[in-house]
Amino acid sequence: MLDAFGFLVVVIFALYSVPLDLRQRRIPNSMLVTLFFCECVIVVVSGKLGKALVGGSAIFLVYLFAHTWSKKAIGAGDVKLVAVLGFGLAFTTLRESIIWTFSLWSFGAIHALGAMVFRRSLTISIAFAPAIFLGTLTYLAAPIWSSLPQ
Numbered sequence: 214m215l216d217a218f219g220f221l222v223v224v225i226f227a228l229y230s231v232p233l234d235l236r237q238r239r240i241p242n243s244m245l246v247t248l249f250f251c252e253c254v255i256v257v258v259s260g261k262l263g264k265a266l267v268g269g270s271a272i273f274l275v276y277l278f279a280h281t282w283s284k285k286a287i288g289a290g291d292v293k294l295v296a297v298l299g300f301g302l303a304f305t306t307l308r309e310s311i312i313w314t315f316s317l318w319s320f321g322a323i324h325a326l327g328a329m330v331f332r333r334s335l336t337i338s339i340a341f342a343p344a345i346f347l348g349t350l351t352y353l354a355a356p357i358w359s360s361l362p363q
Contacts, residue, residue: 219301220353222251227346230294234342240290245297252301261303268310269300275314291341298349317348 226248230240256265273296280287295317304310321344328337 216353219252219255220350222248222255222301223298223346223349223353227342227350231340231343231346234290234340238288238338238340240288240294240342242293245290245293249297249300252297255301256303259303264305265300265303268302268304269296272296272299272310272314287341291345294342294345298345302349302352313348313352316352317345320344320347320351 226244230244234240252265256262273292276287276292276295280289280292299310299313302309302313304313321339321341324339324344325337328339329335
């Protein structure tokens with residue numbers, strides 16, 4: 214039940230923040246705080262607070278390094294969004310976090326390639342929140358898809 218509720222929370226916040234990020238290239242802190250509060254409730258009820266703190270902190274540090282190292286090619290709002298989602302996912306293994314990160318970057322690459330082709334330019338700027346949410350929703354839905362009868 215909590216997995217379904219967590220999926221619904223991610224969908225609701227994606228529907229709100231993705232259009233905003235596409236238009237304004239920003240993710241409001243108020244939205245991130247609300248999402249974090251919802252995830253705190255889910256994590257505490259499910260008994261995964263320790264895993265959530267470790268997972269969210271590790272993901273935050275990785276993306277903060279990427280934000281700093283890449284001359285801010287990844288926006289600060291994207292770093293905060295990934296940290297909040299990483300906290301809510303409460304990874305139990307490094308493998309899970311790598312699969313999730315690969316999913317995010319795969320959707321980001323598809324978005325960037327599409328933008329390069331559409332704009333006919335190699336220097337582009339894309340909103341990363343759509344890729345973050347698509348990757349997260351794919352990661353959350355993968356166990357459901359794999360359990361469907363063939």
